[in-house]
Amino acid sequence: MLIDYHLHNHFSPDSEADTRKMVARAIEMGMHEICFTNHVETHDKQTGKAVFDPKEARERFKAIKQELDEVQAEFPQVRIKFGAELEYVPEHMEALAQFVADTPFDFILGSVHIVQSVIIASHKFAHQLYQKVGEETAYLAYFELLQKMVAWGHFDAVSHFDINKKAGVQFYGPFQPEKYKDQIRLILYAMKEKEIGLELNTKCINNRCHEIFPHPTILKWALEIGIKHFTLSSDAHKIEDVSQHIQYAFDLAKELGIPSLSTYEKRVPEPHGI
Template sequence: MLIDYHIHNHFSPDSESETEKIAAKAVERGMKEICITNHGETFLKDGGRETFTVEEAVKRFSACRKEIAETQKAFPNLPIRFGAEIEYKKEWLPLLKTFVDKMDFDFIIGSHHIVDGVVISSHHFAADLFSRAGEKEAYAGYFEGLLKMVEWGHFDAVGHFDIIKKYGHQFYGPFRPKKYKPEIMAVLLMMKDKGIGIELNANCLRDKCKELFPHPDILKWCLKIGIENYTMGSDGHEWQNTGLNIKEALQIAKDVGIPAISTYIKRRPTQHFI
């Protein structure tokens, strides 16, 4: 089953896409279900993370939910779910919990983009960290943050699990999961404990590091310890990218032996065998 469970529309600070265009592209690419997952926080003009307030987010996400409901009428055969991608930042955690409880989401991605104050997913900033920190410091720092986010745990799946490699590979060479196995396993075991799933994020299959997030070795470790829920997402910020490289992500899922892909309604997963 092809699904795109990581899409940003114009209610996200980093996208201008209308839901209608996203849905049309999803149908064209053979998606059976999609989920709009906008950032909870607002951004600065240069892509830096500004702030998160419950009031602003509730207002913006309520408007998004309305647009999804309107668009759904025109696409009766494509379920469009209502989700969010929330950022791990320690000082935001109590606010995020309030926000998540208020919004009645179908699905929530937990993502970690900031290491030592640097947004590592953005080319504007990533070099700030990688040019001053050694590989071990940067990568281990990232996985340490990821662990704290999973300990908090008020979300359904970890987004782009090893996104640190997106620009990190330009400084340190190809990412080798084995080097960080203890750090990664600590995160995966905590996910298993809390019933948190993992996303197969296709965003960089075609450029940057040209790999799936996460590396297939990490997916094999997920299977070994019994993580049950696997989603797929393009992480598209432009409607043209909806569903892009999802077929390739599904092939990787099959190759590593993932038995089922999960969809969510009101944060309850349903598994679809592949």
């Protein structure tokens, strides 16, 4: 079963993609189930801050759900789920937990894009941190936030687990997970405790760091530690990127011995053997 559980459409502050065109493309790419996971927050590029406006988010996600229901009726060939991608910003988490609880989501991704007020997920801004500090300082700060987000825990799967490497490889060379083994494994243990899943994200296979998120070594540790739920995603913001390399991620998951992929309905996971 092929799934693409991380898509952004025109309702995301960073995408203009038409929903129907994205769905048609996902079907063309052989997807059986997809999930739209628009950002809840907007990123203020000047200050590097994530802005969360509960009223704006409530209205926007209501409109997203309405559109997805319409589109689902038009495209019965694929199942379309209603999700969101959250940014870990300590001061927002109480309000975000409330927002998530009040909205009929199928699936929630937890992400860290901002470290020390710098959007490290963006090539335009990452240098503001990576040029200033060494690899260890930057990457440990990232993993510390990831750890805190998992401790918070109001989401279903960690997105792009090692996105620190996306722009990081340019400054520090290839990412070596072994250097951060203790930190990474602690996060994976905490995910297992909370039954939080892990995403295989193909967004940067063709560009930037030219690797899947997370590194296969991290996927092996996740399996060893007993993480049960895995999803596949292209993290597409444009039509042409929808579901790219999902087949590769599926084959990799199989090769590594991942026994199943999970889909989600109203936040309840359902594993499908691969």
